[in-house]
Amino acid sequence: MDPAAKPPPGEKVPPARDLTPYEEVQARIIVVPESSPRHILIGLNDRNPQLHDVYRLNIETGERELILLNDANVADWVADLEGNLRLGVRVTEDGGTEILRVDGTELTPVFTCTVDETCDPIRFHKNGRQLYLSTNQGNRELAELVLLDPETGATELVDRDPEGEVDFSNAIFSRATDELLATSYAGARLRIYPKNATFEKDLAVIRAALPRGDLLFRQPTRDDRLWIVKPILDTDNGPNYLYDRATGKVELLYRPYPNIPIEHMAEMEPVTYTARDGVEIPAYLTLPKGVEPRNLAVVIMPHGGPWARDTWGWNPLAQLLANRGYAVLQPNFRGSTGYGKNFLELGNGQWGTGSMQHDITDGVAWLIEQGIADPSRIAIMGGSYGGYATLAGVTFTPDVYAAGVSIVGPSSIITLLNSIPPYWVPIKKLFHARVGNPEDPADLERLRAQSPLYSAADITAPLMVIQGANDPRVKQSESDQIVAALRDLGRTVEYLVAPDEGHGFANELNDLASYAAMERFLAEHVGGRYQGEMRPEIADKLEAITVDIETVDVGMRE
Numbered sequence: 001m002d003p004a005a006k007p008p009p010g011e012k013v014p015p016a017r018d019l020t021p022y023e024e025v026q027a028r029i030i031v032v033p034e035s036s037p038r039h040i041l042i043g044l045n046d047r048n049p050q051l052h053d054v055y056r057l058n059i060e061t062g063e064r065e066l067i068l069l070n071d072a073n074v075a076d077w078v079a080d081l082e083g084n085l086r087l088g089v090r091v092t093e094d095g096g097t098e099i100l101r102v103d104g105t106e107l108t109p110v111f112t113c114t115v116d117e118t119c120d121p122i123r124f125h126k127n128g129r130q131l132y133l134s135t136n137q138g139n140r141e142l143a144e145l146v147l148l149d150p151e152t153g154a155t156e157l158v159d160r161d162p163e164g165e166v167d168f169s170n171a172i173f174s175r176a177t178d179e180l181l182a183t184s185y186a187g188a189r190l191r192i193y194p195k196n197a198t199f200e201k202d203l204a205v206i207r208a209a210l211p212r213g214d215l216l217f218r219q220p221t222r223d224d225r226l227w228i229v230k231p232i233l234d235t236d237n238g239p240n241y242l243y244d245r246a247t248g249k250v251e252l253l254y255r256p257y258p259n260i261p262i263e264h265m266a267e268m269e270p271v272t273y274t275a276r277d278g279v280e281i282p283a284y285l286t287l288p289k290g291v292e293p294r295n296l297a298v299v300i301m302p303h304g305g306p307w308a309r310d311t312w313g314w315n316p317l318a319q320l321l322a323n324r325g326y327a328v329l330q331p332n333f334r335g336s337t338g339y340g341k342n343f344l345e346l347g348n349g350q351w352g353t354g355s356m357q358h359d360i361t362d363g364v365a366w367l368i369e370q371g372i373a374d375p376s377r378i379a380i381m382g383g384s385y386g387g388y389a390t391l392a393g394v395t396f397t398p399d400v401y402a403a404g405v406s407i408v409g410p411s412s413i414i415t416l417l418n419s420i421p422p423y424w425v426p427i428k429k430l431f432h433a434r435v436g437n438p439e440d441p442a443d444l445e446r447l448r449a450q451s452p453l454y455s456a457a458d459i460t461a462p463l464m465v466i467q468g469a470n471d472p473r474v475k476q477s478e479s480d481q482i483v484a485a486l487r488d489l490g491r492t493v494e495y496l497v498a499p500d501e502g503h504g505f506a507n508e509l510n511d512l513a514s515y516a517a518m519e520r521f522l523a524e525h526v527g528g529r530y531q532g533e534m535r536p537e538i539a540d541k542l543e544a545i546t547v548d549i550e551t552v553d554v555g556m557r558e
Contacts, residue, residue, distance in 0.1 A: 019062045022046050026423050030054065033083030034222075041067065041079050049422035052077070054085055072107050074100070075427055078131070080124040081178060087121060087131065087150060095433030099133075101150045110153045111137075115433040116345045118143045122171060126178035132158070134168045142340045143167035145183060159183045162193065167338050172199070172217050176224040182217075186338060188270035188282065189312050190214035190232065202227075206243055209250035213238075214312065228253065232313040234286075235265035264289065266322035270312055273366035275334075279346065281359050282339070283331040284310055286318045287372070296327045297377040297526045298367055300393070300401075302360050304384030306347065307434075309336040317515075324519055324528040326379075327372055333359035335434075348434050351413060352392040352450035360389060361397050376402060379526045381518070383407035383504060384474065391452035391482060394461045403525035405518055407466045408474045408503055411453040411482035414438050421472045456485040462492035464521045466514050468501030477554070483547075484554045494521060495547040513542035 005014035020027040020042070030041040038060055043052030048070070054077055055064040067085055074088035088100040088107055095115035100107040113119040113135065122132035122145070131150060136143040144160040145168045158180070159168065165187050172182040174196075181199040184192045192215060194200035206215060206229055213231030216238070220227040225245050230238045237260065242253045266289040272282050287293045299321050303310045310330040318328040332339065335347020335356045350356040360380075367373035380393040380401050387409015394404040410416035417438050420428055436443035448454050463486060467479040476497065486493040496517060498510045505511045516534050523530035534542075 017062075019057060019059060020044065024049070026052070028052055030077045030085070031079035031083050033079070033081070035081075036083050039083070041077070041083060041085060043070075043077060045423050050425040052423065068102065068105065072100070074107070078121045078124075080128055081126065082128070086124065089121065091427045091429050093429060095429040099148070099150075110150045111135075111148055111155075113137050115430060116341055116348070118167070118341075123173070132171065132180075136167065136341050141342060145171060159193070159195070161185045161187075163187065163191070167340060169338070174224055175220050175222055186309075186311050190216075202243070202245055205248050206241075206250055210241065234268035234313055234315075235319075236260070236262045237314045237316070264323065265319055268312055268315065268318065273363060275355070275359050275362045277355070277358075279334060279355075279359070281331055281333060281363065283329055283363060284312060285372075286315070286322045286328040286330075288322045288325050288327065291325065293327065293372050295374045296372055297325060297528050298364070298373045298379070299326045299328050299522065299526075300360060300364060300378065300380040301328055301330050302333065302380070302382045302386040302389040303330065303336070304382065304386045305337070306333075306335045306351075306356065306385040306389075307337050307344070309338045320515065320519070321522075321528070324523070324530060326522070326526075326528050327367065329363050329367060331360055331363045333357075349436060349446070351388070351435060352452070353396055354450070357389060357392050357396065360393065361400060364400055377526045379403040379405070379522055381405035381407070381522075382409070384409065387474070388413075388452075391463075392450070394459050394463060395452040395455050396458070398458055398460050401461050403462050403464075403522060405464045405466070405521065406479070406482075408468060408471055408479070409465075410474050410478045412451040412478065413447045414444070414451060415453075415481075416474065416478060417447075419475050419477075424473075453482055453485060456482060456491075457489055459486060459489075459491060462494075462521070462525045464494045464496070464518060466496045466505075466518070467498075468503060468505065469497055469499045470501060471503045473503045480552050481554050483549055484552045487549045487552065493549060495549050495552065496542075496545045497547050498545045509538060509541040510545065512538045513545060517542055517546070 001014050001016040007014055025046045028043040032040045039056050042055050042057050045052045051070040053070045054067040056067055057064045074090045076089040078087035080086045085102050090098050092098050097113045097119050098109050099111040101110050117137050119135040124131055130147040133146050133148045134143045145158040146155040148155050166185050169186040170184045174181055181196045182192050182194045194203055210231050213233040216230040216232055218228040227243045229241045229243050237257050239255045240253045241250050243250050266286050268284050268286045271285045272280050275281050309332045321328050333356050334343055347356050368375050378401055380390045382390050387406040390404045390406040391409050394401050436447045438444050465479045465483050467476050469476050483493055483495045519530040522528055
């Protein structure tokens with residue numbers, strides 16, 4: 001894209017040219033080196049859909065040059081600051097992770113983690129020899145920032161959480177010198193620790209000017225003089241500020257969503273509660289603004305992944321729900337990342353009928369004990385793994401929830417694992433280790449018991465299912481089969497399918513239409529408020545993506 005070009009009529013951005021115009025191919029950017037601005041390294045799986053070969057791509061001409069053929073099951077690639085391909089990352093036979101040094105066309109293992117350990121490359125050191133690596137390998141419980149020497153495999157500690165609470169989260173580097181400026185850790189809130197005296201002074205100046213919120217530093221100018229700083233806030237989607245290091249001035253640059261009435265937004269509170277077996281579960285609670293937090297309708301909103309986590313800050317869906325009168329709980333159930341090796345391990349094999357789902361259910365019990373929740377008006381809603389947890393919630397704990405909204409959620413773990421996209425095959429062993437292997441008879445029996453589809457008769461709460469027709473991760477058949485099963489059982493089920501979406505919605509009209517349907521559905525079955533009127537184009541889109549459940553034919557998709 002030429003940023004100076006004039007946008008076409010009716011468009012807001014200049015025209016762009018597709019540099020990888022290949023059908024049924026996933027393109028990945030490996031590195032955009034500043035030292036070679038006309039070339040980038042990319043991964044393409046056009047030769048083998050399971051593996052990405054490495055190419056140098058000329059962004060002006062679209063010409064590509066093969067750098068390395070991937071015949072070693074490498075799932076990811078790492079380049080140094082000069083744009084040279086240096087490392088590969090692959091999943092081992094037992095689901096662990098192996099970092100390999102690139103020696104021409106040869107790959108040499110230099111660092112290995114087990115399935116329950118982390119070894120995530122961050123970036124190369126400015127010396128060009130060592131790699132910044134986040135890892136909890138060995139006797140480390142929490143992931144630390146270390147320097148790895150790919151030639152010897154030796155590591156040296158750079159930083160660990162001073163509070164001993166959570167895994168290493170992120171690092172801030174100088175663009176001018178490539179030195180480490182600060183580290184950060186996402187506990188209940190984000191904590192930043194300067195590693196450079198000048199940056200420490202900068203941080204104090206910025207914090208004095210922006211006292212509220214957690215600070216996110218975006219990439220600076222090449223000389224490090226100007227930084228864009230975004231305060232992470234719970235009641236505002238982050239105004240962006242410009243910080244001038246030379247003058248110490250912090251000024252508002254722009255607000256990404258200036259029309260949001262932030263005075264009406266609800267605060268998000270970090271909370272913890274104790275699960276039935278004594279494990280402490282961190283979570284975030286958003287309560288309706290100006291309403292006494294007693295006997296409220298509630299939406300439980302488990303995150304996707306599941307190897308991810310929720311953090312404090314702006315969440316538009318939580319804000320919408322709070323505005324409609326719901327308390328919103330976002331639990332970081334075991335199996336979530338960021339809380340150490342043991343907390344992640346506790347989620348292995350625990351989908352649906354195990355502790356991962358119990359942690360969500362126990363969050364409901366905690367809200368009821370606190371007097372916040374009306375036990376008869378509790379819904380569950382989520383996307384991806386959160387969609388699965390929604391289906392599991394209404395299936396395995398049918399007395400807990402009055403309604404559920406599953407967004408691109410798998411209904412059968414077995415069919416999910418058997419339909420993994422080709423480019424996920426290198427990490428299929430990870431799924432087998434953490435979730436289960438359908439080819440193992442013992443695992444197959446458990447996976448079937450943990451799959452809502454096979455216990456659909458136990459679902460009594462009304463369910464809304466939302467799906468993208470082009471989803472490569474959770475196929476439409478996952479939603480089709482649960483909708484058809486509930487239809488045939490005479491249950492209340494509504495179905496939205498967007499033909500132009502994948503794993504989650506990106507189109508604005510699809511988003512607005514699905515939210516309009518969702519809030520009406522929740523209002524009908526759980527009792528919150530909803531906006532009945534909508535613009536004609538949103539109404540038309542909602543009509544277009546609403547599926548007549550009588551037309552769902554599972555057999556055509558099997």
